[in-house]
Amino acid sequence: MDSHTDFIDAAARVLELSIDPAWKAAVEANLAATLRLAASFMEFPLPDEAEPAPIFRA
Amino acid sequence: MDGAWAQASEIAAAVSEGRISAAAVVGAALARIRQLNSKLNAFTDVLGERALERAQAIDRTRAKGPLAGVPFAVKNLFDIAGLATRAGSRINRDRAPATRDATLIAHLEAAGAVLVGALNMGEYAYDFTGENVHDGDCRNPHDLTRMTGGSSSGSACAVAAGLTALALGSDTNGSIRVPSSLCGVFGLKPTYGRLSRAGTFPFVASLDHVGPMARSARDLALAYDAMAGPDADDPVCTSRPAVRTIPLIARGIAGLRIAVAGGYFRAGAFPEAQTALARVAAALGAKAEIEFPEAARARAAAYAITASEGGALHLDRLRARARDFDPAVRDRLIAGAMIPASIVVKAQKFRCWYRARVLELFADVDAVLAPATPCAAPRLGQQTFVLDGVELALRPNMGVYTQPISFVGLPVVTVPVPLEPLPVGVQIIAAPWREDVALRIAYALEHMGIASAKRPALE
Numbered sequence: 001m002d003s004h005t006d007f008i009d010a011a012a013r014v015l016e017l018s019i020d021p022a023w024k025a026a027v028e029a030n031l032a033a034t035l036r037l038a039a040s041f042m043e044f045p046l047p048d049e050a051e052p053a054p055i056f057r058a
Numbered sequence: 059m060d061g062a063w064a065q066a067s068e069i070a071a072a073v074s075e076g077r078i079s080a081a082a083v084v085g086a087a088l089a090r091i092r093q094l095n096s097k098l099n100a101f102t103d104v105l106g107e108r109a110l111e112r113a114q115a116i117d118r119t120r121a122k123g124p125l126a127g128v129p130f131a132v133k134n135l136f137d138i139a140g141l142a143t144r145a146g147s148r149i150n151r152d153r154a155p156a157t158r159d160a161t162l163i164a165h166l167e168a169a170g171a172v173l174v175g176a177l178n179m180g181e182y183a184y185d186f187t188g189e190n191v192h193d194g195d196c197r198n199p200h201d202l203t204r205m206t207g208g209s210s211s212g213s214a215c216a217v218a219a220g221l222t223a224l225a226l227g228s229d230t231n232g233s234i235r236v237p238s239s240l241c242g243v244f245g246l247k248p249t250y251g252r253l254s255r256a257g258t259f260p261f262v263a264s265l266d267h268v269g270p271m272a273r274s275a276r277d278l279a280l281a282y283d284a285m286a287g288p289d290a291d292d293p294v295c296t297s298r299p300a301v302r303t304i305p306l307i308a309r310g311i312a313g314l315r316i317a318v319a320g321g322y323f324r325a326g327a328f329p330e331a332q333t334a335l336a337r338v339a340a341a342l343g344a345k346a347e348i349e350f351p352e353a354a355r356a357r358a359a360a361y362a363i364t365a366s367e368g369g370a371l372h373l374d375r376l377r378a379r380a381r382d383f384d385p386a387v388r389d390r391l392i393a394g395a396m397i398p399a400s401i402v403v404k405a406q407k408f409r410c411w412y413r414a415r416v417l418e419l420f421a422d423v424d425a426v427l428a429p430a431t432p433c434a435a436p437r438l439g440q441q442t443f444v445l446d447g448v449e450l451a452l453r454p455n456m457g458v459y460t461q462p463i464s465f466v467g468l469p470v471v472t473v474p475v476p477l478e479p480l481p482v483g484v485q486i487i488a489a490p491w492r493e494d495v496a497l498r499i500a501y502a503l504e505h506m507g508i509a510s511a512k513r514p515a516l517e
Contacts, residue, residue: 011396023389027392031396035401037361040358050410
């Protein structure tokens, strides 16, 4: 059920973050929430030519 | 003029006509802050000496500005010369003191306003509650057991309690509009890039906005007109000329096409939010419903960009001083730093797609109405609420109606609807650069008796 634990451990090593074991459940929950939301737009079809908006202008 | 409850426009008129001195106005504001701040926890810094000196200087000048003698305060992520810009955190207190004021403070003071202090906020602006583990929770002036909303918590609180007539806040995903709604004040989140962010501590560069909060639409317009303009110190700040809004504000709503946001924005609102929206829509004769296409995905994309950019911004602090963060903020930022880049790139591409669709809507309407928050102020410490039978985490979900709008930088005025026992806000959303339209509608609602900042019983 803790499907992102390995990912979090690996990412923490890459990012040089030391995470107290007591924080892990909350980090996992937050990451899972974002990934769940991200799935909604990741599946949304856009053409290869779609431009990103890193500096957005209205 | 009622000292604590006078609007900025009334104060400025009285000071300009010599009916009261700026020093007397500022002295009274400082006394009220001393009297009430221990209850409210709105201010983290009070600048008594600086404010009185500034007020006396205004009293000595002949040509007084449009905000002469108006006390204001700023969310403590705005630089104030001589103070470390804490941005609601413990860690930032170790920064060097700012060497100059943020651009918007300078603009307001050039118009005669007087900075009286810095205001409490959620840590690093990653917050919708107004709770702060370092400085203590900010309390809602209408019920001290309830949240102000965040992250511009002290800004909404100070204005709602009559501690200042004006305050500045910032809004990345709703941080002006959410606390304006819960505290029952007027808030303006301008078009992305309209007001300079120079000299403010960032959160999510691609989504950060700054703007004013006040007890009337006219006061928002006065502050906005004093602040709008180009600024080379903020690369996002537009050089497009600003339309002055004060000359337009009383034009009424005749000819404006106003619709209500349907679909996503109709789902999940508590009865008070629905009542407030219905009152506003009825008063404006807004019957048509329009859909922001893919609003749920827009909100998700804003959520992911926020987490990722926030995590990246704070990565060094998370490495070195993780234990000095608010634990709730820390755990969100750590998770944010781990989000794969492919997600963020897609979110930014989706943003362009969504912007194009949203701009098409404004071919047919001039403004759109939507709730500002799903509910009125929750209790302090409350972790969840039940929406349509589903228990949801309160912290992220207070922004469900604000995030899809700021995601494309549209200007919004949040107007307070004075329901009993607690006020709640409605968003008036306009096309990019049409702050004037949103302010006109807000002003009309105020003069129809539909929107108003209700005075809390504090003394």
